Amino acid sequence: MVAQASDVAQVLEIDIRGQICPSCLLIALKEVNQRQARLKSGEEVLHILTDNRQATNTIPESVGNMGYQTAIEKIGGYYCIEIRK
């Protein structure tokens, strides 16, 4: 299950639904890199909203290799991928 806002300091939501492939992975990687310090310290978690089925395995794979934890939940026809330390 992905975290609710109350569980952590801050949830940053990034909506990539409907966008051209591979926006999901490119944008997820950019956000993760830009927010490295806040993510690693646990101040922030990222929620990537996507309707791209492939992204549910490419994003966890890529950010997993960078040392982050991921959780995936299907919410009303799309997927929320949580990225945290």
Next chain:
Amino acid sequence: MQADYAPIILTSLLCGLSAGFLMHRSDFCVTGMFRDFFLFKDARMLRVLVFMVVASMALFHVAKVLGLIAHYPFPLLGAMSLTNILGGVLFGIGMVLAGGCVVGTLYKMGAGSMLSAVAFVGLLAGSAFYAQIHPAWSALTQQLAVFGPGKTIPQALGLSPYALIVPVLAAGGWLVWRWARQGALVMPSYAEGYIQPWMTAVLLAGVGLASYIVVGMPLGITTSYAKLGATVQSWFAPDHVASLSYFQAQGLKYVPPFGDTVITGGAGPALDAVAAIQYPLVGGIIFGAMVSAVKLGEWKLRYRVPARQYVSVLIGGILLGLAARMVPACNVWHLWGGVPILAGQSVLYVIGLLPGTWIGSVILARYVVRTA
């Protein structure tokens, strides 16, 4: 329509429905397979594609040995020319900018992607526009012809097909067997209703075989884009459409396996053999993907995306449509039709597709998906 068309229309429709459903479940995007290799050094899906080519090669030739194949090589293949490579380069750029190739665009559109619907319009426009440059392009194709009149590599070398097919199949089979043992063909899956892409690869190879046996050739859809484009154009400018030689030509002329008369077809607006084979396939892929998405509760029209992505898919779609006529044909026709019988055009096309996809990936990452 003659009675001969019934088995063709039915088979194409069933092939399209099952392909659309499977592609949506596995997100079986050929564009993504090549693009992610260049963009992320991720070759996992590309291995699945190789598996599909090898599986098709094995199935087609077992069927040929059993006497189930009426036409070998199949109709619509031509002699080799360097223009096949040039077309492949443009196709590669176009498919990355369009977010999917000629078939990928269909299943994504069926699942509710507005971007793919715009790419589809671009594809129709680009395919129909090709008719304007066809005389010049076909003259260039003849000038740049290579390896003589043979349609397959074995034919061009004066060999029996098996002299090359058997060693290639053995090498490909060994490669796939190694990947399978390493578990390199299995994708982790989190999407609901996910079907492992390797399984879809096997099933799609079977779908291609069914088409080859009943229709007389593997799956192909690109001529119908020009046909649909010509149809729309003929509502506004019928005389102009009638004046273009490309829309008059009857490139397809063959006796289907379950028929006894010659049927013909071309890119013009007429409801001919090309329409009977390809329109049900196009409609089937769109509808099959829609059924898959609706069943998962994932169908939703999504159109709120950055404007530059709309520009990208429109330009990409036009380029893709144009390239699909220049090559001629597309990923599906060449990768799970032509390459499995070592068709010369198909091999040259792939040689062009690789640098084209790389160029497209660079443009996409730099100008379309802004991450800077």
